[in-house]
Amino acid sequence: MNEPFIRIQNLEKVYQTKEDSIFAVDDVSFDIHQSQFIAIVGPSGCGKTTILKMLAGLVPYTSGSITIGGKKVTRPQTDLGIIFQDSVLLDWRDVISNVMLQVDIRGLDRAQYMPRAKELLKATGLEGFEFKKPYELSGGMRQRVSICRALVHDPPLLLMDEPFGALDALTREQISMDIQHLWMEKRKTVLLITHSIPEAVLLADRVVVMSPRPGRVVEILDIDLPRPRRLDRLPDKFNEYTGRIRQIFQASGVLALD
Amino acid sequence: MEQAERHAQARKEKQESDSREEWRLRALPFIGILGFLIIWEIAVMLFKLPAYLLPRPTEIVRTLIEEWDSLQSNGMVTAYEMILGYVLAVVIGVPLAIGITASPSFDRFITPILLFFQTVPKIAIAPLFLVWFGVGTMPKVLVAFLISFFPIVIDTAVGLRSVSLEMIDLARSMGATRMQIFTQFRLPTSLPYLFSGLKVAATLAVVGAVVGEFVGADRGLGYILLVANSNLQTALLFATIVVLTALGLLLFYAIEILEHFMIPWHVSRRAGEQEHGTM
Ligand SMILES: Nc1ncnc2c1ncn2[C@@H]1O[C@H](COP(=O)(O)OP(=O)(O)OP(=O)(O)O)[C@@H](O)[C@H]1O
Numbered sequence: 001m002n003e004p005f006i007r008i009q010n011l012e013k014v015y016q017t018k019e020d021s022i023f024a025v026d027d028v029s030f031d032i033h034q035s036q037f038i039a040i041v042g043p044s045g046c047g048k049t050t051i052l053k054m055l056a057g058l059v060p061y062t063s064g065s066i067t068i069g070g071k072k073v074t075r076p077q078t079d080l081g082i083i084f085q086d087s088v089l090l091d092w093r094d095v096i097s098n099v100m101l102q103v104d105i106r107g108l109d110r111a112q113y114m115p116r117a118k119e120l121l122k123a124t125g126l127e128g129f130e131f132k133k134p135y136e137l138s139g140g141m142r143q144r145v146s147i148c149r150a151l152v153h154d155p156p157l158l159l160m161d162e163p164f165g166a167l168d169a170l171t172r173e174q175i176s177m178d179i180q181h182l183w184m185e186k187r188k189t190v191l192l193i194t195h196s197i198p199e200a201v202l203l204a205d206r207v208v209v210m211s212p213r214p215g216r217v218v219e220i221l222d223i224d225l226p227r228p229r230r231l232d233r234l235p236d237k238f239n240e241y242t243g244r245i246r247q248i249f250q251a252s253g254v255l256a257l258d
Numbered sequence: 259m260e261q262a263e264r265h266a267q268a269r270k271e272k273q274e275s276d277s278r279e280e281w282r283l284r285a286l287p288f289i290g291i292l293g294f295l296i297i298w299e300i301a302v303m304l305f306k307l308p309a310y311l312l313p314r315p316t317e318i319v320r321t322l323i324e325e326w327d328s329l330q331s332n333g334m335v336t337a338y339e340m341i342l343g344y345v346l347a348v349v350i351g352v353p354l355a356i357g358i359t360a361s362p363s364f365d366r367f368i369t370p371i372l373l374f375f376q377t378v379p380k381i382a383i384a385p386l387f388l389v390w391f392g393v394g395t396m397p398k399v400l401v402a403f404l405i406s407f408f409p410i411v412i413d414t415a416v417g418l419r420s421v422s423l424e425m426i427d428l429a430r431s432m433g434a435t436r437m438q439i440f441t442q443f444r445l446p447t448s449l450p451y452l453f454s455g456l457k458v459a460a461t462l463a464v465v466g467a468v469v470g471e472f473v474g475a476d477r478g479l480g481y482i483l484l485v486a487n488s489n490l491q492t493a494l495l496f497a498t499i500v501v502l503t504a505l506g507l508l509l510f511y512a513i514e515i516l517e518h519f520m521i522p523w524h525v526s527r528r529a530g531e532q533e534h535g536t537m
């Protein structure tokens with residue numbers, strides 16, 4: 001295969017605090033190819049967010065290397081979109097301006113991106129809410145706005161840190177379907193961090209399974225399931241994959257057997 | 259069709275009862291104040307309290323009208339000192355807070371000094387200002403400034419620091435410059451805090467001006483208070499207090515109106531929360 005889009009090699013992170021140092025990420029290596037959908041699953045505190053932030057250039061790494069498109073990550077990366085666990089909307093901007101924040105900060109042409117922002121809002125079921133303020137929206141709607149904001153500038157890379165964590169089960173399913181839909185259409189490279197094993201298997205091409213802190217890669221599974229994947233029509237193999245990941249967690253003591 | 263009409267009718271009725279309810283809620287405080295004044299009036303008559311101890315509300319109103327010219331001209335003096343001190347506090351306090359949050363070394367340098375001056379009772383400094391600056395406007399303005407300065411600096415700094423880490427991460431991932439992070443993220447986030455500081459300071463500024471006048475003045479409402487006090491003109495004392503309170507409220511509501519225009523998103527959210535609270 002050709003050179004991967006993202007290459008993470010022997011990545012390590014030690015957080016230095018006043019009292020002690022926390023070994024958060026230990027020798028993590030994996031590649032992400034162009035247009036691939038990767039999910040990371042792992043127990044709480046195993047360093048998933050840390051990996052995402054290091055990849056985005058928001059947190060420096062202690063050793064190892066990260067390259068995106070052949071270039072080493074040494075500062076905040078801007079050629080990407082990030083979706084956080086919390087929607088992080090600006091209270092003082094209405095829905096459309098929150099999406100356009102991305103355009104405003106980057107100094108892009110408003111007129112050119114406005115139709116795209118509207119189109120994205122429509123695709124995520126937010127048509128008619130353009131001029132509402134964030135406090136007038138539900139949690140699920142807010143998270144959809146943040147998805148639109150992460151996509152409006154058409155970045156080649158999308159990073160998502162437990163984007164559904166704060167949502168109810170129904171909204172979670174709805175938005176994960178939205179994400180799959182958007183991904184199949186645009187074929188961006190996606191890194192999704194999640195606690196949910198079924199969610200990872202449902203959405204990703206490859207699932208990186210991590211150990212408890214200090215986080216290491218325990219296994220990388222290729223998910224070979226046809227798309228679009230639908231929750232009401234899950235093949236038997238789906239359960240094989242989720243079962244396999246559960247086994248890994250049980251073996252490392254993350255999941256109790258009963 | 260018919261159903262739609264019925265809906266419209268129901269909605270209209272709902273709106274009407276809502277607005278009636280709203281008027282009732284608005285009227286309540288005034289009814290409360292009126293009741294209080296009536297009881298006061300009756301109590302003074304009933305117990306035959308002498309006017310120098312507790313004048314009747316009607317007596318106070320009469321004095322207010324009789325002495326209006328003097329109250330007005332002296333009120334202007336106090337208002338001038340109060341507003342000047344307040345504006346000075348805003349003009350110096352806000353940039354100082356920005357400096358403190360922008361530079362850790364400036365923070366380390368200035369914050370201990372600030373804390374020290376905040377702890378000093380401002381009222382105790384007033385006589386010193388009299389020694390330094392005489393009986394003119396200056397010492398009053400300075401006391402008003404000092405007393406309203408700290409809530410502004412502290413609340414603005416707290417507000418500027420209240421931006422979440424994720425929001426800063428978001429900004430950096432968009433390639434935001436330092437300036438953009440400040441104007442687009444930090445400053446708007448801080449505005450609700452800034453305004454709550456401004457409102458606290460507004461009520462303090464009038465206190466500052468009056469205290470300044472107490473220490474040494476030949477005009478202003480604080481001076482009138484002292485004169486009325488020594489002459490046992492208790493009704494005039496009360497009338498002056500009424501004017502002083504009005505001054506403070508005027509400044510307070512001016513800030514609140516400004517707040518409505520500057521941060522409507524925050525004000526309406528707060529209103530929404532209050533609505534929930536009363537339900
Ligand atoms: N800024 C920081 N300073 C010090 N330690 C940190 C910092 N951020 C994270 N850590 C530590 O690093 C470890 C990994 O944190 P991280 O947030 O990456 O975990 P996570 O896998 O995202 O967890 P979760 O699933 O709960 O979000 C944790 O033990 C945490 O305490």
Ligand SMILES: [Mg+2]
Pocket residue numbers: 048049050161
């Ligand atoms: Mg995390």
